[in-house]
Amino acid sequence: MKIKKLLFVTKFEELGFDALQSLLSLREVGLEHVVFVNIIERERVAMRRGTGYSKEAEIRLRETANIRFIDWAENLFEQGMEVGAYIVVGSLVGEVIKAAQKEEADLIVVGRSQKGVIEQLYAGSDITELLHRTSKPVLVYKYLSESSFALEKPFESPILATDWSPASMRAIDFLKELKGIIQKIHVVHVADQKQLSGSAMAIQKTRKKIRAKLDEICKTFEAEGISASPHVYIGDPEQEIEKAARECQATLIVMGSSGKANWVERWLGSTPRNIAEKSDFPTLLIPPIKL
Amino acid sequence: MGKKVLVVDDDPDVRLFNVTVLEENGYTPLVATNGEEGKNLAKQEKPDLVILDVLMPRESGIRLYRELKTDKNLKHIPIIMLSGIAEKSFLRSQKVLAEFGDTPVPEPEAYLEKPVEAEELAATIKKIIG
Numbered sequence: 474m475k476i477k478k479l480l481f482v483t484k485f486e487e488l489g490f491d492a493l494q495s496l497l498s499l500r501e502v503g504l505e506h507v508v509f510v511n512i513i514e515r516e517r518v519a520m521r522r523g524t525g526y527s528k529e530a531e532i533r534l535r536e537t538a539n540i541r542f543i544d545w546a547e548n549l550f551e552q553g554m555e556v557g558a559y560i561v562v563g564s565l566v567g568e569v570i571k572a573a574q575k576e577e578a579d580l581i582v583v584g585r586s587q588k589g590v591i592e593q594l595y596a597g598s599d600i601t602e603l604l605h606r607t608s609k610p611v612l613v614y615k616y617l618s619e620s621s622f623a624l625e626k627p628f629e630s631p632i633l634a635t636d637w638s639p640a641s642m643r644a645i646d647f648l649k650e651l652k653g654i655i656q657k658i659h660v661v662h663v664a665d666q667k668q669l670s671g672s673a674m675a676i677q678k679t680r681k682k683i684r685a686k687l688d689e690i691c692k693t694f695e696a697e698g699i700s701a702s703p704h705v706y707i708g709d710p711e712q713e714i715e716k717a718a719r720e721c722q723a724t725l726i727v728m729g730s731s732g733k734a735n736w737v738e739r740w741l742g743s744t745p746r747n748i749a750e751k752s753d754f755p756t757l758l759i760p761p762i763k764l
Numbered sequence: 765m766g767k768k769v770l771v772v773d774d775d776p777d778v779r780l781f782n783v784t785v786l787e788e789n790g791y792t793p794l795v796a797t798n799g800e801e802g803k804n805l806a807k808q809e810k811p812d813l814v815i816l817d818v819l820m821p822r823e824s825g826i827r828l829y830r831e832l833k834t835d836k837n838l839k840h841i842p843i844i845m846l847s848g849i850a851e852k853s854f855l856r857s858q859k860v861l862a863e864f865g866d867t868p869v870p871e872p873e874a875y876l877e878k879p880v881e882a883e884e885l886a887a888t889i890k891k892i893i894g
């Protein structure tokens with residue numbers, strides 16, 4: 474799971490060149506190729522009712538994106554990197570998936586979903602849909618979000634929130650490949666309060682069991698030369714993971730993404746999706762392998 | 765049949781423009797939409813000239829240029845770079861790659877920054893391959 478090629482999906486407002494530059498520390502662990510992707514959504518080139526599609530609007534949007542990409546590409550080429558670009562009219566998720574397949578990208582970087590709550594409920598979130606349709610890791614990057622700080626080294630101190638699912642175990646392998654740029658990993662499990670019924674002794678036993686499993690994960694990181702520490706939290710996973718990220722002064726939250734059906738996530742939500750969209754921390758989601 | 769000219773560009777409008785200029789001036793155009801396709805076609809067809817874009821999907825013109833200029837069977841083929849990427853950036857990138865240990869490559873026979881007039885393109889091609 475080495476990251477040699479990343480797909481940088483941008484609408485320009487939320488992810489600019491400064492955000493991309495902050496990801497270039499990945500060059501130290503093998504990144505060679507960056508592919509810019511700008512999707513012009515159909516609504517933006519559709520004309521008012523009855524008048525069809527505006528070629529002129531498409532050309533204007535395409536060339537605006539092209540001008541930005543040329544500027545960014547010159548900068549990366551001059552650093553000896555390989556660069557590609559896609560500017561496509563279509564649906565965001567569908568075109569990102571196509572580009573990721575064509576390019577055989579190792580990581581997809583996207584901004585936070587711009588859809589409103591009602592739209593997400595009926596149409597689904599772009600991030601949820603993307604995770605359901607790809608087995609590539611997706612980094613939901615929030616470089617300069619309102620309440621966050623600019624990150625210079627986003628991979629320096631990640632927290633891995635694990636629920637022992639196959640996807641979170643896959644996240645371990647992914648993080649091992651980043652050993653050259655990670656200083657410390659905090660491995661976190663959030664236990665449900667319902668798991669903790671009974672005597673103080675029973676609760677402590679549960680904690681001990683979880684801690685032992687976390688220690689095993691930490692050992693696999695330590696074997697790769699990555700410093701790692703285990704942390705057990707109790708309560709609502711979404712709130713506790715956010716709390717853990719703050720307490721550990723994390724630079725990134727890493728999680729396996731849910732295997733729940735798309736419609737279930739749309740109506741009931743999921744921890745990875747909610748963190749990806751609401752947290753101020755950049756969130757790296759590792760989907761399970763699609764068969 | 766006229767001399768074969770391979771056009772490598774991902775933009776359909778630019779490909780159409782180049783093909784029209786080539787046909788109007790008696791050349792035989794060959795077309796590829798990205799660097800990877802361009803490399804395969806260059807190996808198969810051994811064109812007399814390549815017109816090459818830089819910023820493309822799959823493989824950039826920077827990498828294809830290096831591959832063509834370091835392949836003993838293809839390095840004699842002249843190349844016109846036709847791109848929105850500035851010549852200065854192209855040359856600097858090649859220099860950086862050489863500094864990283866890649867083989868140094870010569871400068872292209874011509875470098876045209878997009879957009880280009882049909883007459884200028886035709887004149888450049890004629891100057892290089894007649």
